[in-house]
Amino acid sequence: MFRPLELFIGLRYTRAKRRNQFISFISSVSIVCITISVMALITVMSVMNGFDYQLRSRILGAISDATVSGLPGESVQNWQHAMDVVRANQHVKGAAPYVEIQSFLQAQRSGGAMVRGIDTAQEPNVSDINKHIIAGSFDSLTPDSWNIVLGRDLAVQLGVNVGDRVTMVVPELRATPMGAVPRIRGFKVSGIFELGMEEFDSGLGVINISDAEKLKSIDGPTGIRLRLDDLYNAGPVARELANNLGQVYEVTTWMDSHANFFSAISMEKKVMFIILSLIILVAVINLISMLMMLVTDKQADIAILRTLGSTPRSIMGMFMVQGVLVGVVGIGFGVTLGSLLSWQLPGIVKWIEHVTGVVFLSPDVYYISEVPSKLDWHDVTWVALVTFAFSLLATLYPAWRASRTQPAQALRYE
Template identity: 85%
Template sequence: MFRPLELYIGLRYTRAKRRNQFISFISTVSIVCITVSVMALITVMSVMNGFDDQLRSRILGAFSDATVAGLPGETVQNWQYAMKVAEANPHVKGAAPYVEIQSFMQAQRSGGAIVRGIDPAQEPKVSDLNTHLISGSFDSLTPRSWNIILGKDLALQLGVNVGDRVTLVVPVLRATPMLGSLPVLRSFKVSGIFEMGMEEYDSGLGLISMSDAEALAGVHDPTGIRLKLDNKDNADAVARELANTLGQVYSVTTWMDSHSNFFSAISMEKKVMFIILSLIILVAVINLISMLMMLVTDKQADIAILRTLGSTPRSIMGMFMVQGVLVGVVGIGFGVIFGSLLSWQLPVIVKWIEHVTGIVFLSPDIYYISEVPSKLDWHDVTWVAVITFAFSLLATLYPAWRASRTQPAQALRYE
């Protein structure tokens, strides 16, 4: 079978290192270092992808992908038309109207919160709030029932549970014949408690029926229409398309407008971690340079003989590059395999460590994400493999170049 001379001799050198056990040891260390570095980088990237995915799902579980609203300070006029246009867009999977009110709540204790009036039949089309109830019923938010569902932390702050009553104070002034203008007060029964795992919603959001919210706010139209899209990353494009279709009397915003800085910070942190851990791979590759330099020194006589037999400097250089690339490829292969397996089973491994040691890494009393998430992204794995291969290839250039500069007469003088 035909094989290039450079590849044939390079592989022979790789297999024939028993004469110099130290070089063989350095070669093994190089493979292990590259494997560990690649495995660490893949695992860290997977954990950061997991946290990003968890935060996105929890934030967007209560916040819509896009929102159609009226002009600032106004409700959505002719909202049935706006909702029909939005649902006709092929990228919109669901739409649901809502009324949002700033309120002050009083029970055993008091606190401020946003009250959102929703339609329980349509809300599951745009959010998964109904799946995060820890007590009570989501269907209890019927018109004129005056029921309310609170976030877990908000309920604790007010000192209430399911079945207790909460008084809502809404800053909508209404004139009375005896006392003049007064804010609207209304007693609600707590019919459910939800837990999203996000401070923003668990401590500052209450849900009531949309008709009850309209009665409290003194309006007849919703505050806006929340939309669920088929792809969250295309939210800006869909928003521009809807804005052009609906006209200037409507405003269309997306989740990127409200949380863009937060997710941009996560993305930047992921890029910085990738760069830092890539430097660890670069350090691991230094062992490869040391191994090749010692191999070049050890094979001076062989190089001289090959030169006298007609091998060109480029051919000599290729022989030693084969060795470095082979070490890099083996290290990358093991690193990708072990890193992928570790990322895949990381939540299970962390739980096992917690069970054995009794140490809780992410306490639910402190962190809203109480489990170490992991999401393996093959795009990241590919980038890690390509960059490590590039480092390994670059590491072979100088030792291989030194080998190609060997002068046969000087190398054979003392042989």
């Protein structure tokens, strides 16, 4: 089979037994270094993706992709019309009304919390709280039941469990014969949920929307929560809904409340990619050393090829094949091992924790108690391309030096 001369000789050099075995050793070290670097970069990127996915799913499991609200502290004007408008949008996959109350809860102990009035029939369309009930029942939040479902940490803070009672104090004064007093109402704890996010597990309670409206003395919800087909499309959808609804409504998105948080994660991921790419660059330096020694070792061969008519460009191609092959082999092993490690990382970490008794992510300190990993083939492709580019650049100078070899000088002592 016909093969270009440069490719044939470059591959022949990789198979031939060299007089200088040290070059073979450096070549193997280069492959190992590139493999380890690629594997580390893929694993770190997968862990960053896992953290981003877990945090995003847990946060958006409690909040909505977008929210339609009226004036602060007041119910949404003509909220049924607003529901019809948002549901008519092709990007809206679910909508549910809610009433939000800043409150102070008292039981054995006390603490502040955000209490949300919801419709249990429609709430699963926009949040996942019903899927994270660990005690009691989500469906117990019926009208006039005066039941409440608390986050796990909030229940621990108050010292209550399912069946206990808590007193809710709403810091909104109402006029009575004894003067202005805050609204106070007793509730029965009918359920406990755990979303895995301290922000919600320690500061959120859920009641029926009818009970919330009576407690606030309003005749409708304070807002409408939406779930979209693409959460990254929340901005354009919010602007479209704002134009359709009019100025008496305010449309906000998850980006308005948590954009900085996810931007920080994205920036951290980019910084880690750059830092670990520099590690790959360091690993590629071994490739330059190997090729420089190979060029020195093959001076006589280069001179003979030049006398037989090989051009400097052809000589460059021969040694670039050698360097690129080392890079490709290292990339292949690195991608394979990195993908396998990323896939099995959560299980490996659990096994290490079981053997050593050391907990890497304590649930008392971190939002996520397990090391997550989410392999993204887009990231794998970028890692492979960047490493290949570094390997290709590393071959240029040694190959250029080889092409500058003068036959007469190289054969003088042969």
